Structures are given as structure tokens and as C-alpha cells.
Amino acid sequence: MRSIQMVDTRTQYHNIKDEVDKAVIDVMESSAFINGKPVQDFANNLSLYLGVKHTIPCANGTDALQIAMMALGLQPGDEVITPSFTYIATTEVIALLKLKPVFVEVDSKTFCIDPVAIEKAITSKTKAIVPVHLYGHAAKMEEIMAIAKKHNLYVIEDNAQAIGCDYTFTDGSKKKTGTIGHIGCTSFYPSKNLGAFGDGGAIFTNDDELAVKLKMTANHGQSKRYYHDVVGCNSRLDTIQAVILDIKLKHLDEYIVARRKVADYYDKAFAGNKKIQTPYRAPYSHHVFHQYTLLLEGVDRDGLNQFLAEQQVPSMIYYPVPGHKQKMFAQFNAASQVLPVTDWLTERVISLPIHTEMDEEQLLFITSKVLEYINK
Numbered sequence: 522m523r524s525i526q527m528v529d530t531r532t533q534y535h536n537i538k539d540e541v542d543k544a545v546i547d548v549m550e551s552s553a554f555i556n557g558k559p560v561q562d563f564a565n566n567l568s569l570y571l572g573v574k575h576t577i578p579c580a581n582g583t584d585a586l587q588i589a590m591m592a593l594g595l596q597p598g599d600e601v602i603t604p605s606f607t608y609i610a611t612t613e614v615i616a617l618l619k620l621k622p623v624f625v626e627v628d629s630k631t632f633c634i635d636p637v638a639i640e641k642a643i644t645s646k647t648k649a650i651v652p653v654h655l656y657g658h659a660a661k662m663e664e665i666m667a668i669a670k671k672h673n674l675y676v677i678e679d680n681a682q683a684i685g686c687d688y689t690f691t692d693g694s695k696k697k698t699g700t701i702g703h704i705g706c707t708s709f710y711p712s713k714n715l716g717a718f719g720d721g722g723a724i725f726t727n728d729d730e731l732a733v734k735l736k737m738t739a740n741h742g743q744s745k746r747y748y749h750d751v752v753g754c755n756s757r758l759d760t761i762q763a764v765i766l767d768i769k770l771k772h773l774d775e776y777i778v779a780r781r782k783v784a785d786y787y788d789k790a791f792a793g794n795k796k797i798q799t800p801y802r803a804p805y806s807h808h809v810f811h812q813y814t815l816l817l818e819g820v821d822r823d824g825l826n827q828f829l830a831e832q833q834v835p836s837m838i839y840y841p842v843p844g845h846k847q848k849m850f851a852q853f854n855a856a857s858q859v860l861p862v863t864d865w866l867t868e869r870v871i872s873l874p875i876h877t878e879m880d881e882e883q884l885l886f887i888t889s890k891v892l893e894y895i896n897k
């Protein structure tokens with residue numbers, strides 16, 4: 522059996538090696554390492570794939586979120602509503618810009634921000650909502666957009682874990698996550714569903730005026746060369762990453778199918794086990810399974826994590842400490858917030874290996890080891 526990894530970017534590379542190697546060598550020959558034509562080509566192709574008007578490439582997903590908040594002109598003290606149950610990047614940039622993160626509860630089934638909790642947290646200082654499509658499952662965007670409209674708030678989607686995910690509205694129409702809010706942000710970190718061979722990120726919007734501001738903000742606030750109108754930052758996707766991403770974009774749908782096959786296998790293997798809750802798939806979201814995360818009941822979760830490691834089966838706890846309990850947010854007295862669903866999930870989630878290159882032998886081994894521990 523091939524060794525089991527959380528993600529196997531190496532085998533994925535080997536399957537597209539010839540094309541990737543040639544494209545990278547071409548960039549080296551052209552020596553247009555920054556802002557080469559392939560960067561714009563990739564941005565255009567990604568816009569077409571997502572059905573969005575503007576794609577602004579940048580250096581990573583964290584920058585994408587920061588640039589989004591800067592371009593919206595959010596001011597120190599403005600409140601931004603965000604889930605506590607997410608990767609730290611989502612909430613860190615809020616504090617970095619001297620905005621106030623307001624942590625709210627997630628839905629216990631989808632692990633995504635709860636629209637009811639959002640509405641309760643709105644004050645006169647609230648300016649934006651940052652839903653996260655956690656693990657590859659969409660947040661309830663239709664409700665979130667309705668709340669935003671009613672209260673005149675911006676919505677910035679953190680789509681770092683859900684690129685390619687289809688959201689279905691109640692009228693049956695579909696949109697890709699990351700293109701529904703005022704701005705969408707994503708990451709091309711190597712382990713993400715569309716991963717580069719280094720860092721990368723992108724920002725999406727359908728708003729022409731916002732697109733200009735986002736581009737300016739990502740490029741030293743520059744309106745034309747050497748004329749800087751606003752304070753921005755320097756955040757670029759390099760050309761080598763763009764050509765690699767452009768090749769992988771053509772495979773993204775097939776990568777999603779491969780991930781969903783793994784999820785289906787796990788679902789079947791764990792079906793009916795009272796101690797395991799397999800990932801919920803809401804009817805409005807096409808799950809793209811960035812992570813396959815179980816919710817355990819009456820199981821020593823950390824014991825399982827340890828047992829699997831001894832069997833050479835990696836597993837991960839995403840995330841062991843929720844945002845509101847992180848020391849960095851002590852200044853906001855965040856830990857005093859009562860978020861029972863978030864705390865409950867934090868103690869019970871465990872993510873199993875999922876990627877595009879898994880075989881049945883590996884899946885059989887993983888599921889049998891999980892069940893061996895759980896049923897002992």
C-alpha cells in the first residue's frame with residue numbers, strides 16, 4: 522500500500538508533470554516572473570470558470586481577505602461578524618486592520634456561520650459579514666445576503682476551502698461560492714482544492730468600481746504608474762504559480778469528483794455507526810470536500826487521533842482552539858463570549874485524509890482502523 526497522507530500533492534503533480542514542467546520552463550525562458558501575461562490569462566480563465574466578472578490575483582488567501590476589507594474602506598472600530606469556528610486567517614486580518622471581530626455561532630450540522638446568530642450580533646457599528654465555506658461546504662448564502670441587504674452590510678466570502686462549490690438558490694438558480702457576496706476571497710495554498718506550488722490567492726467581485734479599488738489596493742494604492750492615491754499593500758501572484766494554477770484549473774472539476782468519491786466511500790463505511798456523524802450535505806450546497814470531517818460522540822477523539830498515527834494513518838483536528846478563545850483576541854474580551862456549539866464542535870471533530878489520489882486499498886485500511894478503535 523502507498524503511504525497515506527492528508528494530501529498527496531506529489532502524486533497529483535506526477536499525473537500532470539509533463540505539462541507543468543514545460544509551462545514552468547517557458548516562464549523561466551521568458552523571464553517575466555512578475556505580472557507576466559499568464560497571470561492575466563489565469564485570472565480570465567478563473568473568472569470564466571466561476572462565472573464572475575473580475576478576478577484579482579494576489580499573494581495568498583490572507584492577503585485576499587485583508588485587501589477586501591481595505592478596499593471596502595472599513596474604518597478602525599467597525600464591527601465585522603465572523604464565525605469563531607474557522608482558520609485564524611479569517612479573523613486575524615480583521616484585528617490587524619483595527620476592526621473589531623464579532624465572533625458568532627456556527628450551525629452544528631454544516632459547521633458554517635449561522636444566519637440567526639448573525640442577525641442577533643448586528644449593532645449600529647456592524648459593517649460587514651465574513652462567512653466561511655468551511656471544509657468545502659457552502660454557508661447559507663441566500664439568507665446571509667438577505668440579512669446584509671436589510672442592514673446595509675458588506676459580505677466578504679472566505680472561499681479558501683470551497684473553490685468550485687456550487688450554491689443552489691431557492692429558485693433553482695446556481696452560483697459558485699465566492700461570487701455571491703460583494704467580494705469573494707480564495708487561497709491557492711498547496712493543500713487547497715486548487716493549490717499552487719507555493720503561495721497564491723485571488724479576490725473576486727462582480728462590481729466594476731470595487732474591482733478597481735481592489736486592484737489598486739493590492740498594488741501600492743497605485744492608479745497609474747508612480748501615482749499612489751490610497752495606502753495599499755504589495756500582493757502579487759507570481760507567473761510560475763499562475764501557469765501551474767492554469768493547468769490545474771482545467772482539472773478542478775475532476776479533482777472535485779475524486780474528492781467526493783472518497784467522501785462517499787467514507788460515508789458508506791461509517792453509515793449507521795451511532796458514535797460517528799458523517800459530514801452533512803445541505804441541499805443548497807454541492808460539497809467539494811476540502812476536508813472530510815467526522816463528528817464523534819462518546820469517543821476519546823484525541824485517543825483516536827493518537828491510535829491512527831500509530832497505524833501510519835494521519836488525521837487532523839481542524840481546529841483545536843476556536844477563534845474566540847485565541848490569546849490574540851484577548852483585547853476584545855472574546856473568550857467571555859458564550860459559543861456552545863463552537864466549543865462542542867471543537868472537542869469532537871476529526872478530519873481524515875482526503876485528496877485526489879486516494880485508492881481503495883488506502884480507504885479500506887483507514888476506515889477499518891477508525892472502526893477498530895471506535896468499536897473496541
Ligand SMILES: *Cc1c(COP(=O)(O)O)cnc(C)c1O
Pocket residue numbers: 581582583584607608610611653679681682707708709710720721722
Ligand atoms: C487557507 C485559508 C486561508 C488563508 O489562506 P493563505 O493562502 O494560507 O493565506 C483563509 N481562510 C481559510 C478558511 C483558509 O482555509
